[in-house]
Amino acid sequence: MSKLNKLTATEAAAGLARGDFSAADLMQACLDRVAAREDDVRAWAYIDPDKAMAEARAADAARARGEALGPLHGLPVGIKDIIDTADMPTENGSALFEGRRPNADATSVAALRAAGAIIMGKTVTTELANTNPSKTRNPHNLAHTPGGSSAGSGAGVADFHMPLAVGTQTGGSVIRPASFNGVYGLKPTLGLIPRGGTLLQSHTLDTLGVYGRSLEDLALITDNLSIPEPQDPQTYRGGRGSLMAALAEPGPSQPRFAFIETPAWDRADDGAKAAIADVAARLGDACAKETPPSPFDRILELHGAVFAAENAHYYGGYLRERPDLLSDKIRTRLQASYDIPARDYVEALNEREVINEAIEALLTRYDAILCLPATGPAPRGFETTGDAAFNSPWTYLGVPCVSLPRLTVDGMPLGVQLVGGRGAEGRLLRTARWLDGFLA
């Protein structure tokens, strides 16, 4: 039983369904791991082992009574601490919200509970899901950052505290921690996972995403989180197929990949450049280098304008009213962007559609875009959480991204990032499955 915490979520769900072990067994294994490692990894902002165990036992009792069970019944899930929970604090990683207890679950949390998941606890976020590093460490080397802002979600899944976790990405906060911590991560299309009850920093960018130990895990949890939220103007309005069903379909027998260096290429480590170039080389004719037309070359600046404009709106009140409760890092960043002219923001919103058209045209010729998920492996030290420059372009476009934990550079994990078209998670995951097998 001691290795139950290492199962994928899909394996764990099957084992629970077969009666191989109980939800209490699974939770105990996870909590034992937390007890053994939390002092070092520091993945949790809040966790109450007794409550988690009581919920696991209640899940077992429900199963014993023959109640109708959801697809996530009895599975422990970690929730980033900017996502509201009615029964646990939600402090947004900030002194501004110390001791805050929401009145209600976020829509995503309610959806997970409805599917039977057990909210195991709240995972550490950087301050206000921004760039000021958190207390969490990288389980692969405790002297390295786990990335951010979804630090505890990425590190906790990587360190086998729980099989699944939820995070958010506004720049690179889902995919970068996935890469740094060596786990599978999915940032789906903007608005696929509902955002109600989640701290807002930028409504055009904020996207909920998930961590797991396999592509099936990502599909399983995303299927149970994919719900329209009509009151959110950014909710995804296209069709929503089952990603589990999509993964069960045959994929392209030989998918084609567009390798895009992106405008951040010069910021990448040599080791990371060599590793992704090697993947592209191994793919041979199935991969071609592409450079989307201008204004793709300006995409980092365009993302920055959207972030600065919306963040100045959502966080401006903190800056004006309680600057003493903000870190120097976030205060300086907010001040620098506080007066960004609206015309730059309008341009950035408009160019987003222009670039998305080019990306959609590209994806008629390729199954996915291949690129680095980060400038390199997790940096040593805790001065920064790393650079989001390989993530923010895709966050800006609102397109789905997946990171596969298939590379190692300097003894630390590095992911392979695949990017798909808006609303085309199914095709992206099928293509990712092929590449995951190819690189295994």
Next chain:
Amino acid sequence: MSKLNKLTATEAAAGLARGDFSAADLMQACLDRVAAREDDVRAWAYIDPDKAMAEARAADAARARGEALGPLHGLPVGIKDIIDTADMPTENGSALFEGRRPNADATSVAALRAAGAIIMGKTVTTELANTNPSKTRNPHNLAHTPGGSSAGSGAGVADFHMPLAVGTQTGGSVIRPASFNGVYGLKPTLGLIPRGGTLLQSHTLDTLGVYGRSLEDLALITDNLSIPEPQDPQTYRGGRGSLMAALAEPGPSQPRFAFIETPAWDRADDGAKAAIADVAARLGDACAKETPPSPFDRILELHGAVFAAENAHYYGGYLRERPDLLSDKIRTRLQASYDIPARDYVEALNEREVINEAIEALLTRYDAILCLPATGPAPRGFETTGDAAFNSPWTYLGVPCVSLPRLTVDGMPLGVQLVGGRGAEGRLLRTARWLDGFLA
């Protein structure tokens, strides 16, 4: 035949269908009126009488051949000169666009032609559809402004040059000229009429609207213009019923009206205030004064932020590259708003949804909002086109507005404005029909 140009569009369409007169007869009557009055009224930026007559004769020939005819077959329509026409210049009222000939019709123009309408010519707009007055004069008193920016469309219909015209509203550019010139005007829900091929000054505000001689006329032309344009993120995405059919349905036997003074009340003339208060008083129990909750009190400022931000983006290039081709008035206005902070714009976009929710709640208790369409009748002189403060709130909210030419103040026309819920043009027009009869 000399009075054919005074028919409503609906009457003219019926007369043409019955064979009482030909499209050539109708066009000749309109052109005769233009010849007699254009030197005074100056409604036209471009008109080619020979071309218009040739098209009218072609329309008659098509009818004689028994071809399938659209609902607007043979009806002359004036098109504001910021809306592209492939066969006539489109100069946007600006030296920047002198001699410009578009390659293609705007979507709205193509839709009108497909329905059989004859594009009679291009009507005068203010410079770039902004506030710098045009050459057009008010036909009720040539010493007064016709309003703007859709100056020629409003004045031309009022002066019987044509039965129908198309304009645009970003502040008050459809409803104010309707009120000042004493014609029926409809600014429908944002995005109901497609905007492709129309000069953009603010994508959140720019709304095409129509002029006619009766509510049926407004319904007739709007029905033939109401088409989704998916490539425009602002296209109206709700259901689109026929407004002609809606007008044929029984309306509320005793509609209820919410009289809203709006934050611009102090800017209105005493005569206008008294006139609209008298309408409210005559309605008795069917009308109650309402004041929507905050931030409605800030709605003029919120509209201003959206306009400034988007206009700085769309017109910023003119200011930077060819300031010499801009009037002092528009240059000064652009410079003043050029650096508006993005955070104010984000706030204004967000508050829009908050206020719309309050308006929608109000419209569960009332059939329409009653308010002034302008601060008073058309001002004497040509220094300004009047104040848009009674229009810009509704443009900002994207809700439909209609102006009924039912009041007179100081010997000049003044409309009665009714406002409805987004996408609820049918209910608004039925309610307006009741009030139009009540005030007749």
